[in-house]
Amino acid sequence: MHAVYMRRASKAPSKTPPADTEEAFLATYDPTQFERPSVTVDVVVLTVADGALRTVLYERAEHPARRKHALPGGFVRMTESLDEAAARVLRDKAGVTSVFSEQLYTFGAPKRDPRGRIITVAYYALVAPGLLAGVQEKKDALLAAVKVPWRGMEGGPVQAVGEGGAVLPLAFDHAEILGKAVLRIRGKLDYTPIGYELLPESFLLRELQDVHEVIRGEPVNKDSFRRRMLASGLVEPTGEREREAAHRPAELYRFAKRGGE
Amino acid sequence: MHAVYMRRASKAPSKTPPADTEEAFLATYDPTQFERPSVTVDVVVLTVADGALRTVLYERAEHPARRKHALPGGFVRMTESLDEAAARVLRDKAGVTSVFSEQLYTFGAPKRDPRGRIITVAYYALVAPGLLAGVQEKKDALLAAVKVPWRGMEGGPVQAVGEGGAVLPLAFDHAEILGKAVLRIRGKLDYTPIGYELLPESFLLRELQDVHEVIRGEPVNKDSFRRRMLASGLVEPTGEREREAAHRPAELYRFAKRGGE
DNA sequence: AAAATAGTGTCTATGAGACACTATAGT
DNA sequence: ACTATAGTGTCTCATAGACACTATTTT
Numbered sequence: 150m151h152a153v154y155m156r157r158a159s160k161a162p163s164k165t166p167p168a169d170t171e172e173a174f175l176a177t178y179d180p181t182q183f184e185r186p187s188v189t190v191d192v193v194v195l196t197v198a199d200g201a202l203r204t205v206l207y208e209r210a211e212h213p214a215r216r217k218h219a220l221p222g223g224f225v226r227m228t229e230s231l232d233e234a235a236a237r238v239l240r241d242k243a244g245v246t247s248v249f250s251e252q253l254y255t256f257g258a259p260k261r262d263p264r265g266r267i268i269t270v271a272y273y274a275l276v277a278p279g280l281l282a283g284v285q286e287k288k289d290a291l292l293a294a295v296k297v298p299w300r301g302m303e304g305g306p307v308q309a310v311g312e313g314g315a316v317l318p319l320a321f322d323h324a325e326i327l328g329k330a331v332l333r334i335r336g337k338l339d340y341t342p343i344g345y346e347l348l349p350e351s352f353l354l355r356e357l358q359d360v361h362e363v364i365r366g367e368p369v370n371k372d373s374f375r376r377r378m379l380a381s382g383l384v385e386p387t388g389e390r391e392r393e394a395a396h397r398p399a400e401l402y403r404f405a406k407r408g409g410e
Numbered sequence: 411m412h413a414v415y416m417r418r419a420s421k422a423p424s425k426t427p428p429a430d431t432e433e434a435f436l437a438t439y440d441p442t443q444f445e446r447p448s449v450t451v452d453v454v455v456l457t458v459a460d461g462a463l464r465t466v467l468y469e470r471a472e473h474p475a476r477r478k479h480a481l482p483g484g485f486v487r488m489t490e491s492l493d494e495a496a497a498r499v500l501r502d503k504a505g506v507t508s509v510f511s512e513q514l515y516t517f518g519a520p521k522r523d524p525r526g527r528i529i530t531v532a533y534y535a536l537v538a539p540g541l542l543a544g545v546q547e548k549k550d551a552l553l554a555a556v557k558v559p560w561r562g563m564e565g566g567p568v569q570a571v572g573e574g575g576a577v578l579p580l581a582f583d584h585a586e587i588l589g590k591a592v593l594r595i596r597g598k599l600d601y602t603p604i605g606y607e608l609l610p611e612s613f614l615l616r617e618l619q620d621v622h623e624v625i626r627g628e629p630v631n632k633d634s635f636r637r638r639m640l641a642s643g644l645v646e647p648t649g650e651r652e653r654e655a656a657h658r659p660a661e662l663y664r665f666a667k668r669g670g671e
Numbered sequence: 672a673a674a675a676t677a678g679t680g681t682c683t684a685t686g687a688g689a690c691a692c693t694a695t696a697g698t
Numbered sequence: 699a700c701t702a703t704a705g706t707g708t709c710t711c712a713t714a715g716a717c718a719c720t721a722t723t724t725t
Binding site for chain 4: 631634652656659
């Protein structure tokens with residue numbers, strides 16, 4: 150590894166005598182004295198479409214991990230916060246703005262990237278279906294289905310599946326990052342209104358249930374689900390009804406308070 | 411600010427033609443082309459003692475934030491993982507090893523530290539009482555009570571309170587970090603056996619309840635708490651009893667499976 | 672005996688799951 | 699009329715909170 154480890158104490162410089170004002174201290178402070186890692190953000194952009202949890206992936210054209218699929222990401226710029234970096238990646242690489250996004254976990258194993266020490270702050274975002282239509286037109290980008298090989302809150306890496314059902318190889322530790330994102334939204338499902346971000350303005354209760362089932366990876370009780378959702382007051386009928394269904398049309402609902410980023 | 415923002419695309423170098431093997435690519439890859447932030451870990455070392463949630467703080471002797479109190483922390487070294495860095499800080503600055511520790515959140519506002527761009531990966535650790543006795547002997551270190559000015563899962567910064575009841579000023583964004591740690595353990599209280607890490611080998615159910623109440627910041631129902639704990643099977647009687655109490659002695663319990671990091 | 676806390680038994684309210692039943696569209 | 703799904707009503711079971719009561723130690 151070409152990374153050189155500088156063996157110094159991880160403290161303020163010892164040569165410098167204590168400066169008496171903060172200004173004086175900062176004038177003597179040399180921020181280049183320690184070797185520093187690179188820091189990136191990677192964003193797990195999640196949506197529910199066609200009965201599956203899906204995420205945006207890019208096929209890498211260059212080494213390292215050439216031909217493998219990677220989460221959209223980028224280096225954190227010196228003037229932007231982590232949240233801003235994630236929003237920038239969402240805009241530039243997934244074509245969406247003003248979507249729900251939250252920090253997930255920071256991955257920093259020394260050899261997770263062969264280019265050197267690269268620490269990545271992972272985010273996840275929840276996007277309503279349709280908003281990711283532009284992704285398919287981007288070069289090398291695709292919307293892959295997420296296949297979770299564990300149940301409940303067990304955790305671990307997950308797989309990405311392409312259109313033909315083939316498993317797509319994932320770059321770096323991105324299978325772990327995706328797994329962490331699945332774990333996070335499964336956990337949030339019980340106590341936060343997660344469907345807010347994954348459905349259009351108006352929707353059927355059945356569609357909301359489908360979202361929950363896809364995220365959980367197992368069926369939920371219909372009766373209990375309906376009662377809980379309606380009793381919570383977070384969801385309210387619009388008065389409109391489903392059209393062109395081959396059966397009794399269902400009521401359309403909206404969220405009482407539309408959350409957002 | 412002395413940070414210089416290098417305005418380049420956050421992609422692989424464009425001058426270099428695609429290398430055909432990973433080795434060839436890495437030979438041409440220059441990791442110094444982007445300006446990089448410093449990365450530290452800060453650890454919220456939590457314990458419950460004398461009816462309060464407490465954490466280890468260091469009074470800073472030098473600028474910046476001189477005389478203010480800071481979480482134990484340190485720069486991440488190039489060869490260690492983030493977990494290892496947190497374990498090192500725990501050992502060197504809190505004097506404990508083999509305690510439960512988990513990544514909390516990463517704080518990266520551009521101006522959170524006046525020395526320049528310093529991104530910190532925050533961890534929290536749970537420590538049984540007594541193990542932090544050595545902290546009080548360390549220079550500038552103290553065990554401060556954590557005062558939470560919000561209820562439930564509201565979140566936000568918290569205060570540190572010294573022995574005399576005086577509020578201690580906190581350095582940088584450490585009040586936010588502490589608040590995030592409180593939020594995390596409050597959330598975990600309901601679905602994980604958090605007392606495992608905060609109590610000695612054997613303990614009274616009343617003590618476990620005290621731990622829960624201190625973390626929640628509000629009382630819990632005694633009857634329901636007892637039933638839940640005993641029904642869960644996670645806690646089992648040792649057969650021993652409390653001694654020298656001014657009332658009927660309570661049964662001593664232990665955790666069925668001692669968790670730990 | 673009094674004080675103080677440990678621990679038990681029971682009643683009630685709430686919410687989840689199960690299930691039967693009714694309602695309403697397209698075909 | 700038949701099918702498929704929407705939506706309602708009701709029963710049961712598990713769990714939390716409330717409360718009364720008993721148990722066992724020190725002072």
